[in-house]
Amino acid sequence: MSLKLTYYCPFDETTKIIRVPRETDNLYLQLHDSNDKLVNPSKIFKFSKCKTSEPSVHRSIHQYNDFNCFYKAKDIWEFDNIGVSKPPPNIKNAEFIKVKSIENGEVRNYAIVRYLVCGHCDKGAFGFGGYLLDSEQRENHVEIGFDLSTVNPNDLTYFFYY
Numbered sequence: 001m002s003l004k005l006t007y008y009c010p011f012d013e014t015t016k017i018i019r020v021p022r023e024t025d026n027l028y029l030q031l032h033d034s035n036d037k038l039v040n041p042s043k044i045f046k047f048s049k050c051k052t053s054e055p056s057v058h059r060s061i062h063q064y065n066d067f068n069c070f071y072k073a074k075d076i077w078e079f080d081n082i083g084v085s086k087p088p089p090n091i092k093n094a095e096f097i098k099v100k101s102i103e104n105g106e107v108r109n110y111a112i113v114r115y116l117v118c119g120h121c122d123k124g125a126f127g128f129g130g131y132l133l134d135s136e137q138r139e140n141h142v143e144i145g146f147d148l149s150t151v152n153p154n155d156l157t158y159f160f161y162y
Contacts, residue, residue, distance in 0.1 A: 030068035129156035
C-alpha cells in the first residue's frame with residue numbers, strides 16, 4: 001500500500017479533490033510549444049494549487065518548484081470531488097499544452113478539452129482533461145474543423161496541477 005497525500009480545495013479548504021501517491025511515476029512537466037524549454041507557470045496557464053492534508057508538504061518534487069508540474073490521473077474517477085468546464089466548440093478555440101514525463105522523457109501534446117474545478121464551489125482550475133494530439137493530427141483536425149464537444153470525457157487524459 002502506497003502512502004497518499006490528500007489534496008483539498010484551497011477555496012473552501014474542506015472538499016477533498018484527489019489523493020496522490022507521494023512517490024509516483026505519473027508526473028509531467030509543461031514544455032513551451034516553440035522550443036521545448038521548461039516554462040514558468042505564470043507565463044502560460046493559471047492553475048490553482050490545492051491545499052494538502054500536511055500543510056508543510058505541499059510539493060514533494062522540490063527541484064521543479066518553478067515549473068508547471070502535473071500528476072497524470074488514471075482516469076476521471078481517481079478524483080474525489082471534481083467538476084469540469086464545458087468543452088470549446090471546436091479545435092480552433094482550444095488551448096494546447098505540451099508536457100514531458102519526468103520518468104521517461106516522453107513528450108505529448110494535448111488539446112485542453114476540459115478544465116478541472118472543485119465539485120463543491122466550482123472554483124479552480126486545478127488541472128485539465130486533454131485530448132492527445134500529435135502535430136500532424138492537430139493540423140488535420142484544424143483543417144476539418146474538429147468538434148471537441150463530441151469527444152467522450154472517458155477518452156480524455158486528466159492531469160492534476162501538482
